[in-house]
Amino acid sequence: MFTGVIDEIGTFLKSKGNRYVFSSSGGFKRELEIGGSISVNGVCLTLVEFENRGEEFSVDVSGETRRKSNLGNIQPGDRVNLELPLEASGLAARLDGHLVQGHVDTMGKIRGIRRKEGDRIVRIATSREFEKYLVNKGSIAVDGISLTPYEVSGGSFAVTVIPHTFENTTLQFRRSGARVNVEFDIIAKYNTN
Numbered sequence: 001m002f003t004g005v006i007d008e009i010g011t012f013l014k015s016k017g018n019r020y021v022f023s024s025s026g027g028f029k030r031e032l033e034i035g036g037s038i039s040v041n042g043v044c045l046t047l048v049e050f051e052n053r054g055e056e057f058s059v060d061v062s063g064e065t066r067r068k069s070n071l072g073n074i075q076p077g078d079r080v081n082l083e084l085p086l087e088a089s090g091l092a093a094r095l096d097g098h099l100v101q102g103h104v105d106t107m108g109k110i111r112g113i114r115r116k117e118g119d120r121i122v123r124i125a126t127s128r129e130f131e132k133y134l135v136n137k138g139s140i141a142v143d144g145i146s147l148t149p150y151e152v153s154g155g156s157f158a159v160t161v162i163p164h165t166f167e168n169t170t171l172q173f174r175r176s177g178a179r180v181n182v183e184f185d186i187i188a189k190y191n192t193n
Contacts, residue, residue: 001086002039002100004139004146006169010040010082012074018060019048020071024082030054031084037102039083041170042144042181043069044102069104070143070179079170081144098139098146104181105189106130108142111156112176120166122174125156126182133184141183145169 013021022040032038036047038059045059066072074080086099108124115121124142126134134140134152141147145165149157166172174180 002044002083002102002144003086004042004098004100004141004144005083006081006145006165007083009168009170010080012076012078012080013056014076015061015074018062019058020061020074021051021056021058022080022082023056025055026082037085039081039085039100039102039144041070041080042100042102042141042183043071043104065104068106069181070107071181073179079173081170083144098141099186100141100144100146100183101186102144103183105133105184106182107179108182110174110176110178110180113174116160118163120161120171121158122161122171123151123156123158124180124182128155130182130184131155133188135185135188138188139185141181143170143180144183145171 008026011023013023032047034047037044038047047057048060049058061071106126108126111123111125113120113122134149134157136150136152140149147159149159151158161171
């Protein structure tokens with residue numbers, strides 16, 4: 001379980017089959033153990049190995065995950081959003097962001113990014129079949145980032161990205177046409193089924 005508040009930007013280094021290797025300047029080794037979870041671009045993955053004093057970590061990425069997320073098209077050098085899992089004590093204290101499972105529902109396509117008073121307005125399109133999960137002013141995770149959708153229409157939506165979020169996530173590297181991972185609000189998913 002995650003919150004959608006990104007801890008740092010990492011880099012994809014290489015893959016050997018299903019094994020993907022990422023770098024982490026934060027050195028997650030001191031905070032996580034082999035078998036623990038980490039969110040990479042909003043995808044919950046299991047840590048299977050640490051290298052270089054914990055500055056690199058490996059995960060296994062299934063075929064289903066590669067098909068459903070932008071990790072299927074990732075290239076060495078691509079930047080990724082990294083988030084540590086929510087601590088159990090976090091539920092007893094404050095909860096930033098929203099509850100994010102790390103289970104990507106679909107990929108969306110960025111239709112446009114424009115500036116507005118220092119913020120970035122990002123328009124994202126998904127398939128119309130997901131429109132029922134889009135709640136105006138609800139919650140959504142885009143590449144693992146907790147955001148608020150609005151101007152919801154036909155499977156597409158807008159999000160406003162404040163400067164701090166833009167500068168500290170991979171959104172700063174995205175352009176129109178980029179594919180992003182989308183996880184819909186868990187409450188919206190269960191309320192519409």
